[in-house]
Amino acid sequence: MSQKYILSCNQCAYSSVFKIGRSSDQDAWQIKIKDQILSNHFGEETKLFLENHPDVKINAFWAVYTCPSCGRIRQRVRMRMQSGEKTFAYRNYCDDCGARMAQVSDILHVHCPSCKQPLKVESI
Numbered sequence: 001m002s003q004k005y006i007l008s009c010n011q012c013a014y015s016s017v018f019k020i021g022r023s024s025d026q027d028a029w030q031i032k033i034k035d036q037i038l039s040n041h042f043g044e045e046t047k048l049f050l051e052n053h054p055d056v057k058i059n060a061f062w063a064v065y066t067c068p069s070c071g072r073i074r075q076r077v078r079m080r081m082q083s084g085e086k087t088f089a090y091r092n093y094c095d096d097c098g099a100r101m102a103q104v105s106d107i108l109h110v111h112c113p114s115c116k117q118p119l120k121v122e123s124i
Ligand SMILES: [Zn+2]
Pocket: 009, 010, 011, 012, 013, 014, 112, 113, 114, 115, 116, 117
């Protein structure tokens, strides 16, 4: 199951909702992700892997990523595909500056993208 969080800043107007975890309907989620991969939502490399390995098992869940370069916080899918011995790990890049984003390991310790203050976290 996924869990939703509101992250908000005491210093500025920043506030955003994120979800973390797995979809409760894994079968529907797998089909949806495969569709998105084939329509190039996850980039050319990811699409090629799926086309070459149509039997893949996809391990995916919602995660929060931050950009080490510009500080943006984004809702992204963490995804790994496996086909026999071959695995493919999808990498998330920042929409704004192109840097490789890092998964947030602890949602309680995230900083405001605007003013860098620690954000207040509430689960909903
Ligand atoms: Zn702020």
